[in-house]
Amino acid sequence: MIIKTKEIFDILSRGGFICQDSVRMENKRLYDYIEEHFEEYRQYFQGIGFVLEQGNGYFHFTRAESRNELAARLARLGVWIDRLDFVKTFHGGFSAGIRFTPSLFTEAIASDVELKEKARRLYENERSVNAAVQALVLDMEKAGFIELENEFEQRYKVTAAFHFLEDLVEMLTISEEEAHETTQ
Numbered sequence: 001m002i003i004k005t006k007e008i009f010d011i012l013s014r015g016g017f018i019c020q021d022s023v024r025m026e027n028k029r030l031y032d033y034i035e036e037h038f039e040e041y042r043q044y045f046q047g048i049g050f051v052l053e054q055g056n057g058y059f060h061f062t063r064a065e066s067r068n069e070l071a072a073r074l075a076r077l078g079v080w081i082d083r084l085d086f087v088k089t090f091h092g093g094f095s096a097g098i099r100f101t102p103s104l105f106t107e108a109i110a111s112d113v114e115l116k117e118k119a120r121r122l123y124e125n126e127r128s129v130n131a132a133v134q135a136l137v138l139d140m141e142k143a144g145f146i147e148l149e150n151e152f153e154q155r156y157k158v159t160a161a162f163h164f165l166e167d168l169v170e171m172l173t174i175s176e177e178e179a180h181e182t183t184q
Helices: 005-012 025-036 038-046 067-090 102-111 113-122 129-143 162-183
Strands: 051-054 058-062 146-150 155-158
Touching: 005 025, 005 038, 005 058, 025 038, 025 058, 038 051, 058 162, 067 113, 067 129, 067 162, 102 113, 102 129, 113 129, 129 146, 129 155
Parallel strands: none
Antiparallel strands: 051 058, 146 155
16 A cells, blocks of 8 residues: 655655655655555556655655756756766765755865865856855755755755766766777
8 A cells, every 4th residue: 555645746746856865754754655655556556657766775756857858958968977977076075964054065065175166167156155065955855865954053964866877977987987898
């Protein structure tokens, strides 16, 4: 028996993720429901035009897209690849489970020329480092890659959905290496 389909659809249909390591108990419960009855949920959502995908600790939707929609999506993903590059430059081990505060980013940018330049390119319309960091945190939170764990301390937790970005870059790297091998 599948339950909570409306709640699941509301999150996933907007491009969100449902993660097993969410700081929100309701999201953890939704993850457990889906995991326990994955095939039933997959069939249900497929019937309304959505493909339920399971990643490393997260669920999300995909859909068949036209060429124009795919091109637009790839452009949006390109921005996320740049953001991933930025956070990995900030901390090579930045991944699911890491906790941070925006002030750590601000301090690192102030003392690292490479990070400062990357932040400037990512958020060229922002007037200050602090504003760029706040924009990055907001973007990552909206996408579901991080969640506010402690409001008082402004501490965020990187969710399992972050693996989506890491897996994407890994697939692109492997594809690029294979293409290079076939041309030699």
